[in-house]
Amino acid sequence: MSDLTKLTIAGARDAMRKGDVTSAEITQACLTAIEGADALGAFVHKTPEIALAQAQAADARIKAGDAPAMCGIPLGIKDLFCTKGVPSQAASRILEGFKPEYESTVTGKLFDAGAVMLGKLNMDEFAMGSSNETSVYGPAINPWKVDDRNLTPGGSSGGSASAVAADLCLAATGTDTGGSIRQPAAFTGITGLKPTYGRVSRWGIVAFASSLDQAGPMTKDVRDCAIMLQAMCGHDARDSTSADLPVPDFEAALTGDIKGKTIGIPREYRMDGTPAEIEKLWSDGTAMLRDAGAKIVDISLPHTKYALPAYYVIAPAEASSNLARYDGVRFGHRAKLGAGDGITQMYEKTRAEGFGPEVQRRVMVGTYVLSAGFYDAYYNRARRVRTLIKRDFDDAFAAGVDAILTPATPSAAFGIGEMADADPIKMYLNDVFTVTVNLAGLPGIAVPTGRDAQGLPLGLQLIGRPWEEAELLNIAYRLETAAGFVAKPAKWW
């Protein structure tokens, strides 16, 4: 086989089962590709010894004829997942040197299924960012390029997106609190799915905003998304919000038949200033689903406009609470103290040195909106608005909508550093189409369906009913087939 790193999960699975290739061979090809790709800044902790040992064990299982679909598949793991004995620092200085004594549920499930870990992937610090520029490791770079500028792969799962798009791994884990799987997937021309809240266990994943965080797969196509999601989800007693529901066979749901399905097109997602290219991408995607036999209906999600402001109350509030644990006592960084410094100085200096500017900003905004006198005005009001945002979706689904089609992002990938002088709100607008889905706890998937005039990938988002990832994946599969997006970035790194 020629270029093993370009394999999909499904392709590698089938080839390994037939005996055409071994996991050791695919894994070695990925490790070689990673060694030559430092310019992308995607892999920040490489684990070749673990990878080769896991690959060998996977090959033995495959040979014995009893291997699950993910067996022998080399993956990249976002730095937000705790991996036993391997640095897991959420791209933050405050977790420098932290090596967990335990394994996150998701990585544990993937490894039990025989998956191979190539290393840990770059991200925005504590998953707070939309361009991977808040990382302590420096930014990850998008393998797509149109001139001499380095472009962002998006964020926060920027390293995951860059690594999958550049064929450094077959797939990667991501996490999504406001769009952190779907926006980078769209920026790099790959597929990324955020499951229904509660579908995937959060145990062992460094927490950002616990009522919004979900982990999901970032893959080369929809089928791979289905296969990898299958291995990631399921009930976990260690996460009290984990749903005790049966997990359907997601891959088996990919029939491509969407005749009679109702697809909603929300009018509030037509926003002022949306580029004509994005509008066209959206109407082309709508036509593809219509041609496939779906019924297209206009719908209204009237509170859409308030999703971002509600998010920027709720997420920082939860973050300020979650990140209180970084105190320089139990793990990670502790500042050097001066003579006479007490415990308060230890906290304050440790957190000032350990957290980057965006994390500090969000922790303090969260502290403010939760402080006495403002709790009702900001936090409770935002939670009420969240109820209304969810109700908008409930109403649409109750009226018979099976899935909702929207753009994934308001633009294609932008240049590293181009937002540096912009006010933080401008960066936050990247999540305008994705954040509603987290607030409502719904499953959402970004699928690449076209390119802009410069040749950069663009994606559409499909939003599904709660717990109906199988149907969502099938509609995404049909969209993917119709769009026929096969472009790959030209190698420059």
Added chain:
Amino acid sequence: MSIDTETARRVAKLARIEVAEEALPALASEFNAILGFIEQLNEVDVDGVEPMTSVTPQRLTRRADVVTDGNQQAAVLKNAPDAREGFFAVPKVVE
């Protein structure tokens, strides 16, 4: 709602993040930009709307009130910046 330097100092203190005196005005102005954006929420009629506590209708699951974990002192202390004699060590807290 406008945040002044004094409020920024108080918030930094509450968040236990050291902020240099000269950085406070810029911080206050960033807070104002973000809070100005959040103010849009005041346009929404939320009368009679319950604040969301759980995005899925399920109740938090309960488990039996029994010990399921423990005896992992070494693992618990493994990542501590300063651990001595089986304890986390911190600067003197009481005089």
